[in-house]
Amino acid sequence: MYFAIETSLSRGEIEDLVILDSSGNLCPETSLMVCNMVHSFTGISLSPPSSPPSTPRSLSPEPMIVLSEKAKIRKLKMDPVFTRTLMSLLKESPAYRRHFTRDISPDSLYSAPASSSPSLSTSPDLLIKIKMIKPCVRHIYYHSSYMSNKTLWEYIELDDALHWLSTLGGAFSNLGEHSEDFARRAGDNAFKQLIVAQKFGDKTVIAKCWLFVAMSLMQQSQFYNSMRIVKKVFKFTKTEGMKNLAGTSKISTICRGIWARLTYEAKKHQSSEANIEVESKFSLPADCRERLTEVGAKKVSETSMHDVYIDQPGFMLVKKDHWLRYRNSSIELKYPDPNIDHATKSTIYREETCKQAIEEILTCKVPSSVDCLGENWIILVDFKTKREQWSLGKVGIVLDELEDGYTLGEIEMVVHHPSQVSKANEEINQLANKLGFTHQWKGKVNHCLRLQNPAALSSLPDMQKQKEA
Secondary structure (H helix, E strand, C coil): CEEEEEEECCCCCEEEEEEEECCCCEECHHHECCCCCCCCCCCCCCCCCCCCCCCHHHCCCCCCECCCCCCEEEEEEECHHHHHHHHHHHHHCHHHHHHHHHHCCCCCCCCCCHHHCCCCCCCCCEEEEEEECCCCCCCCCHHHHHHHHHHHHHHHHHHHHHHHHHHHHHHHHHHCCCCHHHHHHHHHHHHHHHHHHHHHCCHHHHHHHHHHHHHHHHHCCCHHHHHHHHHHHHHHCCCCCCCCCCCHHHHHHHHHHHHHHHHHHHHHHHHHHCCEEEEEEEECCCCHHHHHHHCCCEEEEEEEEEEEEEECCCCHHHHCCCEEEEECCEEEEEECCCCCCCCCCCEEEEEECCHHHHHHHHCCCCCCCHHHCCCCCEEEEEEEEEEEEEEECCEEEEEEEECCCCEEEEEEEEECCHHHHHHHHHHHHHHHHHHCCEECCCCHHHHHHHHHCHHHHHHCCHHHHHHHC
């Protein structure tokens, strides 16, 4: 059984011809003799040529494939676009040809299921004549075209902006190694890249932008925030929608590289320029807020804090005047600077918030949270505080009230070098005298130790005991 599909123009000229066998195989066009005058054909035999071998007619033609006498002829009228699509599929797609020969029967162009169709081996041949008519006019949907065009150009512009910002960010980041101003500009540029990347919706680009922000924070010595970002990005690479993407492994490698640099810079910074907190404690008069307003101080915030101080058995940290606490679940260590004299009206401590740096200072592992202390750690005191934060230039003023009604005021400044401590003390004392505040040695921790852990008081350093007395 054979299938012949013939297309013609409106004037009758044959434009294209495709012949298929019952298996859907494409037959060469030269293997079938097509006669436009006869609609059914019979087998023919060709005799050997009588002309001399030197002439073209001496070439023996291949056996011809002809349609059977019972061949069915079907005439259709179709749009030229659909017609050329059909012919192209029949010529180029073996899978489409197989489906075509299976589903098209000589009795109907839309046959019944294959189980009820007659056997192809016994079915008559089929000739489909398709006459192409004048094509239909298809109107362009201009609104859809406008939307598509607008979206396309948005992506083009966003891609261009992302490339420019990436180049500019690289320059700022390089200069940021030697200038904190350029480091901040690199961070601002990274946030702009992040906005563009979020419009794209590309997860790998978004992750890279966050790492650019982490690099900027590291250059500004904001190691804790930088480490938090790197941790979150690395954790993000392990999520279901991210771990199988092509660029994820590269981002994981970048995270490890930045983390190695972060730990080095944090250790280097901690040994040379760790923050030094200089503070003095005061009893609070009833009109303390009015006094602060009169000198120009402004209330910045009002928060609640939950402090849990921990120590090792035997109060090993208290004896060394080291105070390890979790404030609202964030770890912090306050410890004395050996180069600074504490025998003043102020308490002067270095502060460290990086867990790895804290472990290096204490030369031991510290718990990740209060909920998993283990056998080597105990809770020293646990209390909650309502705090008002006031600001006056570089000086911070805090007004604290514990749950039992105990109140305390602190005036504090943060410096980065021991040489700046003396000047900080002078500024704190000048402000205290201006406000009429009275110095008070006992702080919140001392107050809570007397109530919750009196045994720890005997372990306080001698200097602290003298102040308590």
